[in-house]
Amino acid sequence: MLSQTAELKKESLNSYFHNVSLEASNEVSITNQKKRVKSIAKGKTAKNAVNKFLKTGIISWVILFIAWELASRAMSPEFLPGPIATFKGLKELALAGTLWADIKISMIRVGIGWGRALLIAIPLGLLIGRFKVVKSIVEPLINFFRFIPAIGFLTLFLMWFGVGEESKLVLITYAAVFPIIINTIAGVASIDPVKYQAAQSLGANSIYTFFTVTVPGAIPNILTGVRLGLSSAIISIVAAEMLAASEGLGYLIFTSRLYYRTDWIFAGIIVLGIIGFLADKLIRFLAFKLFKFYGVAKQ
């Protein structure tokens, strides 16, 4: 292996000297060389542009829409409305004004439910990760309940928290809390023990260390949990608005079946997807701006 690379180097060196001697004697070949370099550079920028385009993900969407449209034409519009029909349905809802009201109420519910989950899960995860006593008490329960889907509690929550807003918020919080806790615990575990040793050697007590090493050190994983928690919250909005709701995107999706409006179902699904996508982008953007030096990756 080594001798091979050495030989290769030798060869390339030889050819380099060869070129130099040739070109020194021939001005024309130098200009040729320059042209070649230029054309290579042109090729490269073209390649970069292609790569950039590929990265945007537009191609996947174009393929999906074409496949979807083709599939919908093969079936009845009620069974599978195509993208065009869905867009028409969306327009209809938007013009009627119900779409904006649905988006607003669902976003408020997701926002409050998710916000509560953050307030519960981040401190709890940090304490579980840092203090063995807390861990031994709380973690077994978490490992039991995190496998039970929020929808399993739907009836119980309605019974316990009433048919108003509260039961919906509790459901969303329940769904969002577990990914945040688990990622926060992982974040605390990922902190290099040398950092704690350094803090102790500098005279920091355990409370000071908790706030200056544990909390900032866990931030990259906490943000992963925050993002996963948001997606759980958005997913659970449909379940939350399935019963005893009169507006919201979940309500739209769930009640459209009564009118046989599958295009509205698709419209609701697409709007939910777009909201989640944009919210996640926003979180990632803010996280990178705010926590760049905590080790949060840009992508």
Add this chain to the structure above:
Amino acid sequence: MSNNNNIIENDVKNNTNQNSNKNVIEVRNLGKKFDVENKGLLFSKNINPDAVFSDNHDGFVLKDVNLDIKEGEFHIFLGASGCGKSTLLNIIAGFLNPTEGSITCEGNPIVKPGPERGVVFQNADQAIFPWLTVYKNVEYGLKAQGIKKAERKPIVENALKLVGLQDHAKKHPSELSGGMKQRVQIARSIASNPKILIMDEPFGALDAQTRRTLQDEFIEIWKKTGKTILFVTHDLQEAVYLGQKISIFSASPDARIITQVDVPFDYPRNLDDPVISEFERKVHEKLEEAINIHKDKNIDKSALSA
């Protein structure tokens, strides 16, 4: 902490007492044994647990260690990888407790880490806080100790000046080179005005050029501050280049300090000087002896049985 205000001035005073007879660290008959159940938790990744726990000896990594480190001294721990020198360093720093024997810092038993024993870790990336600026990293210990903001500022600025980072105070560690990160660590420890600065192969991860630069700079820092230094290395040249006193460790298990060598040369030292290279050769012989201590025993045993 009241003397903390002006590190440099305070320590120039110490400098005149350099190599006084006062001991900063005293270690008496110290032994360290790791529990078999804690095999996986062995502190140094270099110590081979199977070697330590094998056959006829009782699992002591360090045994009968005696050591005095004098005030203002540049003291080197030299030994092969896995000889337990990092374990002893961790005991002095307070990260580990000894199984037997006693250890004191200025007469007080060492039971846990403290700012009077500053530690510079081998890997600056692990040890400094990437989310804090250079300035805040250096300020960390002072803040943790509850020193007021107005008092902190001159100390941090002095410490930064001492390591030559005054123009990089607002940068984050990710914007610094490896050598600069190690300077941040040194400044951070010195800002707490420790009695002793404990350094665990601090330049081991740097490239040769940067290492030499930092070694030279560090000699200057030591001269300016008069700090007592405990410096762990497995690099013989580094030991001879930097140290005033070299403690040579025998191989583990049952590692101990088997010889101490005084280095009689002034700074800066020229390793190409024939007198110094001859000295280095002699230290090398002692180190070889120390490393092969167990091998010799085995040979003796087999010779007896034959």
